[in-house]
Amino acid sequence: MAQSTVGNADEDKEKHPWPHIEIDATAAGGAANETYKKLSRSAFAKCHALWNKTGRSTMAHETMERECKLQLLRPNQTRWSSLFLSVERIVRIHREQGEQATRNVCTALKIKMFNPAEMGFLVEYAAVMKPVAMALNILQGESSVHVGLLLPTLYQLRDKLKRLESSCKMCTPLVHALQRGIQKRFGDIMKDPELIAAAILLPRFRTSWTTEEYILNAGLDYIRNPLDTDLGDVTSTNSNQSDEDDFFASMESGKSQVGELERYLSCLSTAGMDLLHTFPHIKKLSLKVNTGLPASAACERLFSHAGLLFTAKRSQLHGRNPESQLLLKLNSHITE
Template sequence: MIERFLELEDAVKSTLATIDRDLPKITSEEWTILKELCQILKPYESITKTISGEKYCTAALVTPMCQGLKNVHQKLSAQHFSDAVKHSLIRLFNGFENRLGNVGKSKTLQTVTFLDPRFKSMVFGNSADDVKKNTTNLLSQRIAEANRTAEVSANDQFSGDSDELSIWSDFDKTVATTQPQGSYTSIEVQRYLEDDILPRNKESLQWWNSHKIIYPNLAKLAQERLCILASSVPCERLFSKAGMVITDRRNRNKEKKANMILFLNSNHHYVEGEKK
């Protein structure tokens, strides 16, 4: 709103000059304050729009964007602004620190950002090794669980006995706990880190789709984690769409049909992309 008002500065000044009514005048100092406010609010507008997306990975962007916002704040603090704007800048940053100051410590967001080939461990600084270790451990746990499930299923089909009564039960448990999964997952994670960084304007999900054969276990983990949303905005959009579908004139639509319509409405861009 402020930006649009500044675009109309000449028109506003001309209009106020021709009106005979006793209206409050906007001084040159106030115009300067508006321009400075627009400048310091620009980064917050950018991050809000980006985090509110729904057609790309948003949770992976939280950590690097928050760090970028801190860097921008330091640059803005070094510039010369009026006292009112400086006070607004301080309050903005204090509010940011109170709400998102510890966002980098979230293990969920750390894993998501690490699995994004555009960032990997580049944004974690001194804690990069810890994030790598946590992701490797998480990957090892998933592989071990998948192996145990596969072994139990295969043993049930082969013997027809339950796990507790099977003569191979103790042996299978011992094998499952002694499989050297750690070294394999460490190699896969290290190869992933040594691969080229994906340009920031590229799509990370497409990258994983083309590299799922090279990093099979990491690709499964990325498929599970990269779908995490950074905000509730996409969900709120879906509720708005539901209000347009489920109306008084469509009150005979059943739940299954309404769900199908909303699903198609939310995913039509993927279908159009495949057709192209």
């Protein structure tokens, strides 16, 4: 995702290029905020120096690979999660190769070594941002694009941040800032009956994604209304039957539809989306509320990768060569 060590020219500025770190730091007051701000500035300044050195110098690049057996990932301006991935790589190197390997690199590159408090801060930062990164990767995915993914993802993210709140020592202001951001941006959406119903109508989640009864009841009420409407439609379409058959037709159809929701919720099958084939009315409603709007994100991602590959120095290549390179780049996750 961010495997290259080559950065943009803007990233090579000595000025801190990620102002959102400071925004997070000032989101909460008191001594905890001051501690976060101090550690954030010092830790990210050393990270920034390390990223610059290894990106500009071939010798520094080789020193890093020799001492740490891994290369650093560098943040860029086009992928929001690149900062998290870069910090996570530093934490991984420190954990797997030990403090001495990191110290050797810092000494060779003439960079100040991370002190224990700064490294502890980076560990906590990576731990706090990991569920955020995972949640956004789910929501921007291309294979599973159901609307019903939104609320379970947000509720699980909120719960994970709440658990982290009690275990964090230095990144508590960051956790609070993320919690406030989620509430400000998605507070009203998280109570939308249609979105709640969309989550319930995904067999993977049903009613297991939250323990808040009033939330689930709002979604279940939203689901029952279309089922009642379908019942009326079925009755009206049977007008060509005899009076006796037409008069009593709603008994069986109504019974089957009312029980269909309960049977769907209580079903123990793990067939995934195939489970919906067993419940035709539930399936119809699930398709209605879970069909997402088309987006151009996949096309824009393709154009972005193509722009990085089709440079001036490659203008004389045959068209098949850049096309093959683009194909390999976009499918690199298969070979990793």
